[in-house]
Amino acid sequence: xxxxxxFTIITLFKEALEPxxxxxxxxxxxxxxxxxYEFVNLRDFGLGPxxxxxxxxxxxxxxxxxxxEPVFAAVESIKAKDPSAKVILPTPAGxxxxxxxxxxxxxxxxxxxxxICPHYEGYDERIMQLVDYPxxxxxxxxxxxxxxxxxxxxxxxxxxxxxxxxxxxAEIESFSDGNNIEYPQYxxxxxxxxxxxPDVLLSGHHEKIAEWRAEHTKKAQK
Numbered sequence: 001x002x003x004x005x006x007f008t009i010i011t012l013f014k015e016a017l018e019p020x021x022x023x024x025x026x027x028x029x030x031x032x033x034x035x036x037y038e039f040v041n042l043r044d045f046g047l048g049p050x051x052x053x054x055x056x057x058x059x060x061x062x063x064x065x066x067x068x069e070p071v072f073a074a075v076e077s078i079k080a081k082d083p084s085a086k087v088i089l090p091t092p093a094g095x096x097x098x099x100x101x102x103x104x105x106x107x108x109x110x111x112x113x114x115x116i117c118p119h120y121e122g123y124d125e126r127i128m129q130l131v132d133y134p135x136x137x138x139x140x141x142x143x144x145x146x147x148x149x150x151x152x153x154x155x156x157x158x159x160x161x162x163x164x165x166x167x168x169x170a171e172i173e174s175f176s177d178g179n180n181i182e183y184p185q186y187x188x189x190x191x192x193x194x195x196x197x198p199d200v201l202l203s204g205h206h207e208k209i210a211e212w213r214a215e216h217t218k219k220a221q222k
Contacts, residue, residue, distance in 0.1 A: 003111045005160060006036040007153050008085065010074045011117040012053070014039045016146045026154065029163045037153070040078065042117075045070040054120050063121025071116060071127050078114055085112040086132040090148030091123075092141060094134030102155035105133075115152065117145030181218040 009017060020026060021037045029035040046053045047069060054064040079085055095101070105113075116127070128134065137148045158164055186197040200212045 004034055004036055005106070005156070006038065006112045008038045008040060008078050008112065008114045009117060009149055009153075010040045010042050010071070010078075010114065011146060011149070012042050012119055013117070013144065013146055014041065017150060020150050021153070025158055025163055029157050029160060032162060034160050034162055035157050040074055042066075042070055042074055045073040045077070057121070061121075065121055066118060066123040066127065068124045068126045071123070072130065075114060075116070075130050082112050084110065085114050086110045087130050088113055088115045088133045088135055088152060089123075089128070089131040090115070090118065090137065090145045090152065091134050092136055092139075094136040097135050097137050097152065097155070099155070101135075102152075103159050106156045106159040113156075115145075115149045117149050119144040183213040183216040 011017060017037075017039070021030075026035075026037075030037065042053050043051045047067070053066060053070045055067050057063070057065050075087060116123075116131075135148070135152060137151050142148065186201060190197045190202060198212065200208050203209070
């Protein structure tokens with residue numbers, strides 16, 4: 001068995017992350033010793049009596065930016081214990097996150113990922129010097145980095161062998177082969193309010209079922 005994958009999340013809002021990571025498959029992955037989730041409070045590295053972590057941008061403009069000092073100090077405190085840890089930053093300027101990239105990350109030799117959760121209007125650009133993987137989850141803007149962090153963690157964790165259960169669960173789902181959309185699926189009852197399951201899926205004829213599924217696998221729209 002490969003060493004467990006550790007996620008260290010640098011955040012101001014731990015309470016926004018814990019419920020999700022302690023439920024369903026994310027909890028199962030922890031319980032089986034496949035992953036570990038650790039939180040670092042960015043405020044612990046804040047400046048001055050108020051533990052400030054942000055300030056106004058040079059050149060003017062609305063909002064506040066994360067200062068570099070607290071973020072550098074937080075990352076360096078983690079890397080002092082594990083220099084091999086790699087840093088992820090959710091950012092609109094990052095590389096678009098895909099199923100393929102999630103699979104690559106789940107299989108990478110790096111077994112410790114640090115995720116910085118930005119907040120406010122953004123972050124001081126010098127923070128990028130710390131980052132190994134700048135990642136964008138789409139062409140939209142969120143209040144903070146906690147939701148992107150959860151998306152990244154979930155999409156990686158579920159691909160670790162032993163998390164989903166079925167050996168082929170992750171191999172046949174949507175986006176497992178580039179931009180495919182998984183075929184429609186049905187369960188009981190066979191007839192619900194006149195909406196019937198396709199006859200081929202009830203036939204028990206595995207070859208015809210495979211043909212039907214291949215025919216109904218779609219390509220994702222760009």
